[in-house]
Amino acid sequence: MAKRLSAEERRASIITVAKRLFAKTGFHGVSIDEIVKEVGVSPAILYRHFESKEELYQAVLQEFSATRESYVETVVADDIGFEQVLRGMTTVFVASIMNHPDMLKMEMHSQLEGSTASQEFFLNRWKSFTDYIEFNLTELQTQGKIKPINAQAAALMYQGIIREVLLLKCMQPTDRLKDTPVALLVDEVITLFMKIIEPKRK
Amino acid sequence: MSFDAELDAKGLNCPLPILRAKKAIAELSAGQVLKIVATDPGSVKDFEAFCKQTGNELLSSSEAGGAFEFMIKKS
Numbered sequence: 394m395a396k397r398l399s400a401e402e403r404r405a406s407i408i409t410v411a412k413r414l415f416a417k418t419g420f421h422g423v424s425i426d427e428i429v430k431e432v433g434v435s436p437a438i439l440y441r442h443f444e445s446k447e448e449l450y451q452a453v454l455q456e457f458s459a460t461r462e463s464y465v466e467t468v469v470a471d472d473i474g475f476e477q478v479l480r481g482m483t484t485v486f487v488a489s490i491m492n493h494p495d496m497l498k499m500e501m502h503s504q505l506e507g508s509t510a511s512q513e514f515f516l517n518r519w520k521s522f523t524d525y526i527e528f529n530l531t532e533l534q535t536q537g538k539i540k541p542i543n544a545q546a547a548a549l550m551y552q553g554i555i556r557e558v559l560l561l562k563c564m565q566p567t568d569r570l571k572d573t574p575v576a577l578l579v580d581e582v583i584t585l586f587m588k589i590i591e592p593k594r595k
Numbered sequence: 596m597s598f599d600a601e602l603d604a605k606g607l608n609c610p611l612p613i614l615r616a617k618k619a620i621a622e623l624s625a626g627q628v629l630k631i632v633a634t635d636p637g638s639v640k641d642f643e644a645f646c647k648q649t650g651n652e653l654l655s656s657s658e659a660g661g662a663f664e665f666m667i668k669k670s
Contacts, residue, residue, distance in 0.1 A: 461637055464610035465644040521608040
């Protein structure tokens with residue numbers, strides 16, 4: 394029998410269990426029955442806090458958004474360039490996902506399940522990067538500082554490599570690059586990414 | 596409230612609104628006010644943090660119809 398918790402503690406404990414189960418098998422792969430069984434409460438208690446599984450899922454996403462990365466510190470420094478900001482932002486983002494690997498797992502499930510609301514939620518987190526890269530590469534081209542490049546494709550490519558690093562380090566138990574720390578790996582892929590953005594010769 | 600320059604950061608995610616505000620403020624003189632309109636809900640916390648770190652004054656922060664409006668006075 395679960396010990397008596399306050400309503401707030403109970404709600405938090407349901408979210409914690411739901412997060413783990415949603416990460417494991419996705420929204421459709423978990424039933425309310427399984428969740429209440431793991432929490433150790435009756436369905437009636439769960440429904441007292443959440444009207445439906447959808448609402449519980451949204452509450453889990455809501456909790457993730459409370460851990461939303463702040464890039465302010467990274468970008469307020471004086472005379473900071475495109476590459477430095479990108480490195481700073483990526484460090485913050487990668488650390489955040491490494492601390493909450495369940496978020497990445499839920500993102501992968503959401504891709505397969507095709508719920509628009511959750512896909513939008515996860516896409517929005519990547520949008521910080523794609524917006525930043527697209528905007529700056531377009532501006533640098535307008536200023537004639539770099540050679541012509543498709544900014545949208547570059548942003549997509551960046552999202553792809555960072556996501557692959559995170560997938561490798563968070564989800565797939567494999568020997569591949571096992572001895573390379575995630576920070577070093579990220580550093581290397583940013584260096585490679587920067588090589589495609591060639592400065593224009595005078 | 597009157598302002599001296601306006602920045603439209605609608606549809607952009609953090610940190611772009613912050614970076615663009617930083618640029619726009621650099622072009623103002625001390626005491627002048629920049630108005631920023633953004634749609635990213637995270638911008639509320641971000642502009643508070645931005646002002647705290649840069650020493651500029653956040654005169655107001657409000658929401659209307661899904662858009663967030665900030666008035667920042669350059670210190």
